[in-house]
Amino acid sequence: MALTKIQGKGIDDIDVSVAGELELSSATGDSTDKRAFFVTKHYSSSEEDAAGVIIQSTDGDTIVDVGGNNTSGYNAVTKIRFYTAANNTTTTGTEKMRVTNTGVGIGVTSIDKALIAKEDSGAGGYCFEFINDGNNANRYGGIVQCGTDDASGTNYLFVFRDGDGTSQGYITFTSGTVSYGAFTAHHPCILPNADNTNGYPYGTLLETTSISYTQKGGADTERGILYNVQKTQSANSRAVLGVYAGSMVNGPDEETNMHQAAVLGDGHILCNNAGGNIAVGDGICSSATAGIGQKATANPSMIIGIAQEAVTFSSDSETKLVPVQYGLQQFIPWS
Numbered sequence: 001m002a003l004t005k006i007q008g009k010g011i012d013d014i015d016v017s018v019a020g021e022l023e024l025s026s027a028t029g030d031s032t033d034k035r036a037f038f039v040t041k042h043y044s045s046s047e048e049d050a051a052g053v054i055i056q057s058t059d060g061d062t063i064v065d066v067g068g069n070n071t072s073g074y075n076a077v078t079k080i081r082f083y084t085a086a087n088n089t090t091t092t093g094t095e096k097m098r099v100t101n102t103g104v105g106i107g108v109t110s111i112d113k114a115l116i117a118k119e120d121s122g123a124g125g126y127c128f129e130f131i132n133d134g135n136n137a138n139r140y141g142g143i144v145q146c147g148t149d150d151a152s153g154t155n156y157l158f159v160f161r162d163g164d165g166t167s168q169g170y171i172t173f174t175s176g177t178v179s180y181g182a183f184t185a186h187h188p189c190i191l192p193n194a195d196n197t198n199g200y201p202y203g204t205l206l207e208t209t210s211i212s213y214t215q216k217g218g219a220d221t222e223r224g225i226l227y228n229v230q231k232t233q234s235a236n237s238r239a240v241l242g243v244y245a246g247s248m249v250n251g252p253d254e255e256t257n258m259h260q261a262a263v264l265g266d267g268h269i270l271c272n273n274a275g276g277n278i279a280v281g282d283g284i285c286s287s288a289t290a291g292i293g294q295k296a297t298a299n300p301s302m303i304i305g306i307a308q309e310a311v312t313f314s315s316d317s318e319t320k321l322v323p324v325q326y327g328l329q330q331f332i333p334w335s
Contacts (some may be wrong), residue, residue: 151175156170200235205242245259269321272292283301
């Protein structure tokens with residue numbers, strides 16, 4: 001059926017189809033701009049109506065404006081809220097996204113930035129994921145543009161915080177130099193099956209037993225080294241790789257045997273006094289005790305870190321975590 005009159009602002013045509021389709025239009029003629037307005041009366045009678053949805057069809061463009069636009073004369077809204085439910089019998093729903101004059105919030109109602117997203121789905125849930133798939137190297141990931149126009153000063157690209165909001169690190173740039181702080185680099189590694197479930201104590205020294213590749217294609221194209229490791233087994237091991245830093249088993253990628261070996265940056269090494277007390281600047285190599293380091297005394301020594309704090313041992317059986325700067329290298333002990 002067709003209606004030709006409606007209370008309020010003039011509309012040239014309204015059609016309601018038997019299929020439940022509602023069509024509103026400010027005009028019906030060919031090659032003519034057409035608009036439909038879904039609005040409500042303002043709280044204050046002296047104000048213009050409040051905009052809901054405005055649909056426009058013009059020459060070469062079809063536009064849907066939600067909450068107002070810059071030409072209609074209606075008052076724009078202050079919030080746009082989106083609700084969803086887990087099933088089709090929920091009468092209240094849960095707010096999932098909100099748009100305000102400050103920004104966009106996903107999973108939050110307090111918005112003080114252009115975009116805030118919060119995920120509360122429980123363990124194993126990611127907050128966001130960006131995909132640009134196409135099996136081609138020209139499918140890029142993302143761009144962050146910020147800071148001063150000439151890159152002077154310290155410009156913050158990213159700040160990392162833990163679950164209660166305490167800062168844990170950042171990525172900055174200054175005049176073409178990108179910096180990571182605090183910084184520790186890890187290699188993925190596989191432990192012996194017997195050690196996979198519980199892993200090792202933080203700071204345990206690891207040595208390589210063999211390697212494999214995450215990408216295969218022949219001797220010239222194998223890429224992505226994966227290290228099979230164990231605790232160091234001898235003093236001054238030449239096979240030392242890094243320091244046990246944690247398990248990735250049952251992590252986001254659902255690995256069944258994947259752990260982290262810290263190899264560069266800040267961290268600690270479990271040490272004993274086999275080489276004596278440790279001074280700042282001493283190199284740390286493996287000791288005869290499995291997985292435990294010591295002050296390097298052999299000339300040269302294969303070390304995995306440089307001590308950043310003096311450590312004194314009270315007994316031969318005592319072990320301590322020694323703060324170090326990681327880095328695998330041959331080292332000549334101080335005379």
